Amino acid sequence: MTVTLADVAARAQVSPATVSRVLNGNYPVAASTRERVLKAVDELDYVLNGPASALAAATSDLVGILVNDIADPFFGIMASAIQAEIGGPGGRAGGERLAVVCNTGGSPERELTYLTLLQRQRAAAVVLTGGAIEDAAHQAAMDAKVRKLTEAGTRVVLCGRPPAPDTGAIALTFDNRGGGQELTEHLIGLGHRRLGYIAGPEERTTTRHRLEGHRAALAAHGIEEDPGWTVHGRYDRRSGYEATLELLRRDPSLTAVVAANDSVALGACAALRDSGLRIPEDVSVAGFDDLPFSIDAVPSLTTVRLPLAEAGARAGRIAMGREEAPPGGIASVRGELMVRGSSGVPRTS
Amino acid sequence: MTVTLADVAARAQVSPATVSRVLNGNYPVAASTRERVLKAVDELDYVLNGPASALAAATSDLVGILVNDIADPFFGIMASAIQAEIGGPGGRAGGERLAVVCNTGGSPERELTYLTLLQRQRAAAVVLTGGAIEDAAHQAAMDAKVRKLTEAGTRVVLCGRPPAPDTGAIALTFDNRGGGQELTEHLIGLGHRRLGYIAGPEERTTTRHRLEGHRAALAAHGIEEDPGWTVHGRYDRRSGYEATLELLRRDPSLTAVVAANDSVALGACAALRDSGLRIPEDVSVAGFDDLPFSIDAVPSLTTVRLPLAEAGARAGRIAMGREEAPPGGIASVRGELMVRGSSGVPRTS
DNA sequence: AACGTGACAGCAAGCGCTTTCTATACAGGA
DNA sequence: TCCTGTATAGAAAGCGCTTGCTGTCACGTT
Numbered sequence: 236m237t238v239t240l241a242d243v244a245a246r247a248q249v250s251p252a253t254v255s256r257v258l259n260g261n262y263p264v265a266a267s268t269r270e271r272v273l274k275a276v277d278e279l280d281y282v283l284n285g286p287a288s289a290l291a292a293a294t295s296d297l298v299g300i301l302v303n304d305i306a307d308p309f310f311g312i313m314a315s316a317i318q319a320e321i322g323g324p325g326g327r328a329g330g331e332r333l334a335v336v337c338n339t340g341g342s343p344e345r346e347l348t349y350l351t352l353l354q355r356q357r358a359a360a361v362v363l364t365g366g367a368i369e370d371a372a373h374q375a376a377m378d379a380k381v382r383k384l385t386e387a388g389t390r391v392v393l394c395g396r397p398p399a400p401d402t403g404a405i406a407l408t409f410d411n412r413g414g415g416q417e418l419t420e421h422l423i424g425l426g427h428r429r430l431g432y433i434a435g436p437e438e439r440t441t442t443r444h445r446l447e448g449h450r451a452a453l454a455a456h457g458i459e460e461d462p463g464w465t466v467h468g469r470y471d472r473r474s475g476y477e478a479t480l481e482l483l484r485r486d487p488s489l490t491a492v493v494a495a496n497d498s499v500a501l502g503a504c505a506a507l508r509d510s511g512l513r514i515p516e517d518v519s520v521a522g523f524d525d526l527p528f529s530i531d532a533v534p535s536l537t538t539v540r541l542p543l544a545e546a547g548a549r550a551g552r553i554a555m556g557r558e559e560a561p562p563g564g565i566a567s568v569r570g571e572l573m574v575r576g577s578s579g580v581p582r583t584s
Numbered sequence: 585m586t587v588t589l590a591d592v593a594a595r596a597q598v599s600p601a602t603v604s605r606v607l608n609g610n611y612p613v614a615a616s617t618r619e620r621v622l623k624a625v626d627e628l629d630y631v632l633n634g635p636a637s638a639l640a641a642a643t644s645d646l647v648g649i650l651v652n653d654i655a656d657p658f659f660g661i662m663a664s665a666i667q668a669e670i671g672g673p674g675g676r677a678g679g680e681r682l683a684v685v686c687n688t689g690g691s692p693e694r695e696l697t698y699l700t701l702l703q704r705q706r707a708a709a710v711v712l713t714g715g716a717i718e719d720a721a722h723q724a725a726m727d728a729k730v731r732k733l734t735e736a737g738t739r740v741v742l743c744g745r746p747p748a749p750d751t752g753a754i755a756l757t758f759d760n761r762g763g764g765q766e767l768t769e770h771l772i773g774l775g776h777r778r779l780g781y782i783a784g785p786e787e788r789t790t791t792r793h794r795l796e797g798h799r800a801a802l803a804a805h806g807i808e809e810d811p812g813w814t815v816h817g818r819y820d821r822r823s824g825y826e827a828t829l830e831l832l833r834r835d836p837s838l839t840a841v842v843a844a845n846d847s848v849a850l851g852a853c854a855a856l857r858d859s860g861l862r863i864p865e866d867v868s869v870a871g872f873d874d875l876p877f878s879i880d881a882v883p884s885l886t887t888v889r890l891p892l893a894e895a896g897a898r899a900g901r902i903a904m905g906r907e908e909a910p911p912g913g914i915a916s917v918r919g920e921l922m923v924r925g926s927s928g929v930p931r932t933s
Numbered sequence: 934a935a936c937g938t939g940a941c942a943g944c945a946a947g948c949g950c951t952t953t954c955t956a957t958a959c960a961g962g963a
Numbered sequence: 964t965c966c967t968g969t970a971t972a973g974a975a976a977g978c979g980c981t982t983g984c985t986g987t988c989a990c991g992t993t
Contacts, residue, residue, distance in 0.1 A: 237736060239949060250973045255951060262952090265971060280732070285704040286638035287949035290978050295635060296701075305667070305685065306660040315655040318687045333701045335684030336654065338667045352645075352682045355634040383629070387586060472876060501880045508882075527821060531850045533857075533882035588979060599943045604981060611982085614941060636979035639948050 238281045247275035258283060289357060296332045298554060299353040301346065303365040305338040307470070308526050309496070313364050313394060313547035320551025321360075332359065332555075341436075343373045350380045353389075360390040360554040363404075364547075366441030367396050378402050394550035395541075397440050398565045405560045407550050407568055411441055411523075414539040414570035415448025416455075418521050419493060421537070421572055423456050427491040427519065427581050430458075431482040432465045433475055433503060435495035442467075442495060445523060449493060461486065470495060475502025483510055490518060490581035497522035497529045500536055504577070515579035525573055534576030541570045587630045596624035607632060638706060645681045647903060648702040648710040650695065654687040656819070657875050658845065662713050662743060662896035669900025670709075681708065681904075690785075692722045699729045702738075709739040709903040712753075713896075715790030716745050727751050743899035744890075746789050747914045754909045756899050756917055760790055760872075763888040763919035764797025765804075767870050768842060770886070770921055772805050776840040776868065776930050779807075780831040781814045782824055782852060784844035791816075791844060794872060798842060810835065819844060824851025832859055839867060839930035846871035846878045849885055853926070864928035874922055883925030890919045 244251040249268060256262040257272040264272075275281075289295040298321050302310035314336045321334035337353075339345040346368070353361055361384060367374065378399050381391050385403030393399065398406035422430060432449055435442035446465070453460050463485040468474030475494055479502065482489060492507070494500035500522030504514055512518050514534055522529055525540035546568050552558035593600040598617060605611040606621040613621075624630075638644040647670050651659035663685045670683035686702075688694040695717070702710055710733060716723065727748050730740050734752030742748065747755035771779060781798055784791035795814070802809050812834040817823030824843055828851065831838060841856070843849035849871030853863055861867050863883055871878055874889035895917050901907035 241949080251950080252952080252973060252975095253971090256972090259951085263971065268972080282700060282703050284639070284706070284949050285701075286635040286644060286706060287978090288951070289635035290633070290639050290980085291949075291951040293951090293978070297705075304664070305654070306657055306664040308655055308657055308660065311655040311657065311660045314685075315653070315687055315689075318654070319689070331697070331701065333684070333686070333698075333705065335682070335686065336663075337682070337684065338664055340664075340668070348680070349682075351631060352634075352680065354631050356646075356682065357633070357635060472880065498876075501877065505880055527847075528850065528877045531821065531854055531881070589981095590979080600980075601943060601945095601982075602941090605942090608981080612940065617941080633979050636948090637981070639950080639978090640980040640982085642948070642981090 237284075238279045239284070240281075243272065243275045243279055243281050246279060247272045293357070295357045295359060297353070297356050297358045298332050298334045299349070299358045299361045300334060300336045301339055301349055301361065301363045302336060303339055303341045304470075305336060307498070308528075309524055309543065310364055312526075312543045313550075316544040316547030317362050317364075317394065317551040317554070320548050320557075321555060341368075343368050343370065347373075347376055347380060350377070350384070354380070354384055354387070357387075358384075358389055360392070362392045362394055362550050362554050363396055364394045364550075365396060366439045369438045369440055369443065390554050390556065392550045392554045394546055395441075395543075395568075405553055405564045407546050407553075407561075407566050409441075409541055409546070410567050410569045411444035412448040412451070414523065414541070414572075415445040415493075416452045417448075417570075417572045418523065418537075418539050419449045419452035420455070421574060422491045422493065422519060422521060422578060423452060423458070425519070425578060425580050428458055429486070429489050429491070429581075430464065431479075431486070431489045431492045433478040433482070433492065433494045433499050434465055434467045435470045435499075437467050445495060464489070468495075468499065470498060472498045472502035472505075475499030476506045477502075479503040479506035480510070483507075491521070491578070492518060493521045495523060497524045497526045497536060497538055500538070500577075501528075501532060504532060504536075514577055517582050519578040519581070521578055523570075530575070532577065536573075537575045537578035538573050539570040540573050542568060586633075587628045588633070589630075592621065592624045592628055592630050595628060596621045642706070644706045644708060646702070646705050646707045647681050647683045648698070648707045649683060649685045650688055650698055650710065650712045651685060652688055652690045652714045653819075654685060656847070657877075658873055658892065659713060661875075661892045662899075665893040665896030666711050666713075666743065666900040666903070669897050669906075670904060690717075692717050692719065696722075696725055696729060699726070699733070703729070703733055703736070706736075707733075707738055709741070711741045711743055711899050711903050712745055713743045713899075714745060715788045718787045718789055718792065739903050739905065741899045741903045743895055744790075744892075744917075754902055754913045756895050756902075756910075756915050758790075758890055758895070759916050759918045760793035761797040761800070763872065763890070763921075764794040764842075765801045766797075766919075766921050767872065767886075767888050768798045768801035769804070770923060771840045771842065771868060771870060771927060772801060772807070774868070774927060774929050777807055778835065778838045778840070778930075779813065780828075780835070780838045780841045782827040782831070782841065782843045782848050783814055783816045784819050784848075786816050794844060813838070817844075817848065819847060821847045821851035821854075824848030825855045826851075828852040828855035829859070832856075840870070840927070841867060842870045844872060846873050846875045846885060846887055849887070849926075850877075850881060853881060853885075863926055866931050868927040868930070870927055872919075879924070881926065885922075886924045886927035887922050888919040889922050891917060 522538035
């Protein structure tokens with residue numbers, strides 16, 4: 236059998252209670268006793284039984300991080316920053332927490348089920364990253380679940396996701412609308428008047444907000460948008476490639492392509508090149524997020540930098556109660572326009 | 585207070601035992617009773633207490649996935665594939681498991697602590713991904729921990745990591761040596777005789793094996809290697825950039841640069857371009873892993889494709905006991921040479 | 934008519950901890 | 964000297980669930 240607290244207690248000639256106190260360090264124990272206990276723990280190679288202690292103490296050291304796609308660096312970077320702050324091992328002593336990343340794959344059901352699973356584990360905190368799914372029923376279900384979690388004492392932080400009012404969750408929202416607007420305004424400023432837009436999946440807040448920003452910029456400059464200039468796709472390179480070909484087919488006179496994110500933009504670049512078009516001489520391209528590889532594209536990508544790591548770190552700290560929540564429980568995080576080689580003045584055909 | 589099994593039992597007018605059996609579905613319960621119970625569960629919005637059931641049943645539904653760097657798609661892709669197989673939510677019914685990704689950041693201590701944490705949670709299985717750290721003391725500690733886990737009934741699978749003999753762990757190893765050799769042989773075949781090598785961090789099995797493969801290829805073709813042709817760095821773009829500049833400084837006559845992985849190769853490309861060198865006309869570049877962005881580099885990257893998703897999926901299945909372990913508990917997974925635009929014949933200066 | 938036999942359901946004993954309350958011992962103060 | 968305060972250790976009552984074992988019926992058998 237595995238070693239239990241009682242075994243350690245017997246070996247150290249103390250009561251189980253004392254061993255527990257030594258291990259938790261939340262009660263005075265004479266130095267000599269503590270040493271004896273620690274020695275016994277070491278000799279027996281004792282490992283605390285997590286479930287048992289969680290049950291007895293009615294708390295757990297699990298912290299959940301939900302991401303849409305763990306293979307996407309957008310989420311990887313945030314998750315990494317969050318986890319670093321949660322502590323996990325290596326953090327400050329004592330508060331050793333198991334920060335776990337759960338991959339929803341963008342599926343509403345998985346999202347809910349993971350939340351239930353975390354609720355079941357009595358997680359200490361949960362961080363939800365990335366855009367939310369815009370489905371009334373799903374959102375109501377999510378909100379209800381989140382409310383239940385916060386009511387049970389689990390701290391819930393939304394990182395890069397719109398606020399969920401009246402759920403007790405704290406939100407660190409990305410200003411996708413503002414970023415999208417700034418980006419498109421940059422292109423308009425260069426002289427572009429015919430801009431294609433490759434949007435992400437529909438029914439996603441991120442998709443909608445970025446697109447809204449784009450359109451706001453067009454409207455602000457009196458540019459009438461052709462419905463054919465917008466194509467929806469997934470947040471990946473492949474989708475960007477295909478969408479760009481489609482865009483080109485619909486309107487070869489486009490002088491710029493704005494993508495929902497950097498991966499999509501990369502796909503767009505590939506499609507343009509394969510179509511014999513030069514970037515940015517023939518067509519300008521812009522992305523969003525400024526993931527690490529974006530600067531390595533040729534030409535390097537004009538994009539909006541989102542402070543993913545910083546936001547993640549802050550979300551992690553808030554989840555751990557080490558940083559105060561923003562006033563009103565909501566903070567908006569701005570992006571920064573990064574003008575690089577992929578955008579230039581439109582061709583004068 | 586939160587709802588407990590007893591509350592549900594009271595409402596459904598049955599004993600707690602019956603509720604438990606309905607929920608676990610591992611004991612005959614009359615259909616009418618089951619329905620009554622399920623109705624009560626629903627009405628009360630009951631969520632099982634994970635720790636309590638783990639304690640009582642002496643098993644948990646947690647599966648741990650250890651990765652070196654979650655922000656790196658290399659690990660993200662594997663983690664995603666593993667998690668998809670583990671089931672997590674969305675998998676086959678009943679066996680709902682919480683697949684959790686733990687980010688070690690490449691730190692030996694974290695690696696060990698996470699293993700302890702998982703052991704503490706009585707994890708059902710653990711998958712360790714990526715290269716191991718080559719430090720005798722650390723390896724001994726890891727092996728001991730792994731042995732303890734397997735002895736306690738936790739299935740341990742190594743994915744892309746060298747076997748750990750006598751620990752009970754199952755290994756799916758990447759043939760880094762073979763891949764490295766094949767890659768370099770490709771370059772030699774093109775006519776290159778002066779090849780720089782940007783290795784990963786020292787004391788890592790992955791680093792060592794890839795480098796060994798490279799050197800084996802050189803040796804096989806009677807090419808004497810200059811010690812200055814190898815530079816060590818991290819597995820990231822930045823490191824590749826700097827290492828390339830250093831390589832160029834040491835020996836401007838190099839006609840090819842082989843990188844430890846694709847990110848490093850991308851950095852190398854950037855450094856070469858910034859130095860006014862064309863790829864592959866002046867210098868050929870090769871990477872390793874074939875991550876999604878590699879095909880989008882300009883020119884697209886010659887590299888060795890590692891079946892990350894496939895290997896991860898298989899590791900996940902083995903961890904879940906849904907696939908038989910390979911004979912001897914060890915399987916080697918081969919990479920595939922992808923010849924693309926970044927490699928060509930050497931310049932004839 | 935007596936009895937074995939399934940099919941269910943309930944009892945109750947833990948699982949291995951935490952924590953409240955109580956006990957002991959010794960020190961100092963009156 | 965007696966009392967009280969302080970520091971430390973132990974006893975024991977759970978935490979909420981699982982599960983072996985013990986009923987209890989309603990039948991089909993002989």
